Amino acid sequence: MDREKLINTARRVIEDESRALTVLAETIGDNLAQAAELILNAPGRVIVSGMGKSGHIGKKITATLASTGTPAHFVHPAEASHGDLGMITKGDVVLILSNSGETPELADLIAHTRRFGITMIGIASRRESSLMQQADVQLLLPQLGEACGHGVVPTISTTMTLALGDALAVALMEHREFGAEHFRQFHPGGKLGARLSKVRDLMHKDDTIPLIAESAAMGDALLTISQKGFGVVGVLNSDGYLCGIVTDGDLRRHMDGLLDHTAGEVMTKSPRTIGPDALAEEAVAVMNEKKITCLFVEDPVQSGRVVGILHIHDCLRAGVV
Template identity: 45%
Template sequence: MYQARDIRAKVPAASRQRILDQGREVLGVEAQALTLQRDALDEDFARAVELILATQGRVVVSGMGKSGHIARKMAATFASTGTPAIFVHPGEAAHGDLGMLLAGDLLVVLSSSGATPELGPIMTYARDLGCPIVAISAQRHSPMARLASAAIILPKVRETCPVNISPTTSTTLMLALGDALAVATMSMRGITRAELERLHPGGHIGLRLLPVNDIMHVGDRLPLVVATTPMREVLLIMTEKSLGIAGVLDGDGRLVGTVTDGDLRRNIDRLLNSVAGDVMTRHPKTVPDGTYAEDAKAILAANKITALFVMDHDRPDTPIGLIHIHDFNRIGMN
């Protein structure tokens, strides 16, 4: 059986410190570069967002090499924030994939040098179709920047590799600019949280944007009693529902309190001679239906409680569901 070796034993402490210093230097250089990029944003950035907002088709993003990997991520970020977008490989574009670019689309091209030859055919085709072009480059007077409708220029910074060649700082700037373009576009469009929910049904983001209505206990699963219910019966209902709580209703079906395991312990001496109204905690914490799961979970944590009744949106005193801390664990939202 393979056993992992403790590599640290072979690395002198001085070498480890050098590794840490190198890592911190890289992060420091790139952090400074991002600050320079932020301060250098000009009208071309605003123009780029305006062009994207005016686009009737899709945002088509293209780049070669490391810039191509950033372009793929940029297209994915646009799509996930409400702007239809695709990635087109410039090499494949010259061999038939130019057909993926349509009139009404907008082309975003990435190249630090601004002179990547593989981008020539797709930019020429976009120009012939009348598609606006947004260029991201470190060279303001490059062929790519001159052909663009808006050119976002990277500041003059060094790559973090020892010989200042491997794309590192420049691709970090491109990645951040892609996020900035997508988020600015999303903000100007007024994309709502509900719209994002439809775009992110899976994964942790999908769980965070899930409404409590999708996971709450309803109907016969609700532990509900009235204020005059004897505590013997309340205990049976709480045991049957196994949620550690019972909601107490008035004669009109409005929630006026809750009985929790804590209330049972606090009233143990007089419990079996009492009714729900004697033992309940008044003004319990609740949430309206439609509340996002992550918000409900935060309320539970902030108040150190384990369950919340979910109230009808149109009748805010009427419970329609119950959310328990275990429900979040059940769906993987730990």
């Protein structure tokens, strides 16, 4: 087996596809803006369709659109001809993918959009093709062949189609000002959902928060630390606002005559806190930087009013690392 030949072929494919994407980027213009405007103004959804490899790419584009704020659904062209055309309504925008623009299985779907005045966007590499001639907006792919060298294995064409779909989805996302909070609503699970979790989603609240008065005896402070199980206790001033924290380090520093002190005498003043709307990932970074295991959560409006406590273990259990 010629391993060097295998490596060189793989590199050539990636280089060919990379050059194709550069050419594609240079062709982006008003047509993409027109397609985006049609989608933004549509009262319905984006219906994506394609056959074969274009269908696989279409499913990925559908998923990207749906997860970034643009309602989208994939309709298989063969199924469309057997009843699924009823899933497409006049308020929808249909996005059809076909490198040649002449895929026979798309004929009924294209005819349906023309018959009922449904907006259609075509993505193909031949401007004179049936798909592009019927489309309301044409997104033309450069004709750059395929990476196989014989023009028969969809490689460069599918890579460009996928990139064009991503470009359209992200352009729509930015126009809608679709941010991390919106993104998390569609990605509550897995690593991505964990990264986008907020402190308020993981923190402990109400009676579980370890808090004592500044004037409380250290015996009471030790009891609270033991009962709540966080290894720390927050210290409140006479107005009920956080003014300090008692940690293991504070206990060690005041070991001699510890029970003769009040919490206010032992505490570390002005502890580091975090807001409930901060990302849990940010809280982990703070805890790692300060070499601490807990953060008290402050009300974003009333500085010093404690609304929760977050332990590093809460973040680890949620997958935030």
